[in-house]
Amino acid sequence: MIMGKVQEFQRSVGVTKSEEFNKKQLATHAINGGLICGHGCAYCSTPSLLRTHALFRDMGISSFQYFAEGGSVVDPWTAIRVGRQIGSLTENDMVMISTITDCWSPEAQKHNLGRKILEQVLINSKCKVRVLTKNAAVQNDFDIIKQFGDRIRIGLSITSPISKENIIKLIEPNASLMSERIDAMKKAHSLGIKTFGMICPVLPGIGNDPESYKQMLSAVLECDPEAIWTEPLNPRGPGITRCMEILDKNNHSNIAAHFDIIRNSTLHMDYVENLINMATNIAKEMNCIDKLKILVYSNGDGYRVDDQAVIWLK
Missing domain, CATH: 3.80.30 (pyruvate-formate lyase- activating enzyme)
Structure with a gap:
């Protein structure tokens, strides 16, 4: 049983350009703290985006089943990558934290992830920031x-x-x-x-x-x-x-x-x-x-x- 299990997984992405959120007039770029957050909102569509992700294939479970059984996936190393990548953004850019997974969800809080990401963005760039949680x-x-x-x-x-x-x-x-x-x-x-x-x-x-x-x-x-x-x-x-x-x-x-x-x-x-x-x-x-x-x-x-x-x- 997975219920409440938190998987730590290191991704390669930190700051991503987001055409979708630019269309929404919300942001030009996005930062997320993992793959599935622990808020467990029943209507969440994020598992639909992860159907072919290697992590779940390696675990022998679908993203839908993992989510339905209360699992979450956090990337504690996100802030490090954000610090390396955020400097290229200018004051004309708006980065949104978060668009897919919540950086203040319970498992993210255990790593103080939201604050660490904020610090990297604010100190190492001039871009504007939109926080959604x-x-x-x-x-x-x-x-x-x-x-x-x-x-x-x-x-x-x-x-x-x-x-x-x-x-x-x-x-x-x-x-x-x-x-x-x-x-x-x-x-x-x-x-x-x-x-x-x-x-x-x-x-x-x-x-x-x-x-x-x-x-x-x-x-x-x-x-x-x-x-x-x-x-x-x-x-x-x-x-x-x-x-x-x-x-x-x-x-x-x-x-x-x-x-x-x-x-x-x-x-x-x-x-x-x-x-x-x-x-x-x-x-x-x-x-x-x-x-x-x-x-x-x-x-x-x-x-x-x-x-x-x-x-x-x-």
Whole structure:
């Protein structure tokens, strides 16, 4: 049984150029602290990117099974490589920590990985930095972040209103509570650290009704974010089914039914369309439409939406 096992694995990459996150207007480059993080978010699509990775082949297990059984893969040597590579970035570049695996997840914290990476980036380059995490432990590094505050933006992923944090905890078992993430964002703002909003993924039956979305947006707006990104749930891999099964098992079959519906590609498109229109209308109502960026993996064909805030990614 793998449950809770942490595998240390040394990669060759440190700082990577990211066309995808450049399209999203989030960053030009990315830094990640491993292959699979220990937050264990049931909807995570990262295992889908690792299907052919040699590590899992050598272990005799698929990336999906390893993740499903609670395993994580951390690279404690990441900061060393980042220090060697980051100097080529300029003040016109934005590096994002993290895009795939969280550098403040439990196994990363044991190596103080997020802070070590931050130090290398801030000391050895002039680039700007965007930190994204689901862990309030990032506030332990606000001291160094505050020193370089003009270069850094802090965001904590918001995936449910606080009123539903007991439900989201079932499918984000090792991430910080939603109230803790929002408190960390507010603390950053109070210290004069720049913030950005990341309301994503917007989960069916949890965050995609107007009242829940409004609660999440209101919480982020209290932190005066420079911009707010929002995104539907990615249908890639078994994440939707995994969320559905967990919710059903824990007596939330009514919410599980919302996940079940969007397994159908046509109904998933309806869910995305409704999210775009709802988020746009609420942002207009709350006078923040200029800050909203809705990320959609499509070219827009077939959608009947007000797309003034949409970034079509295909």
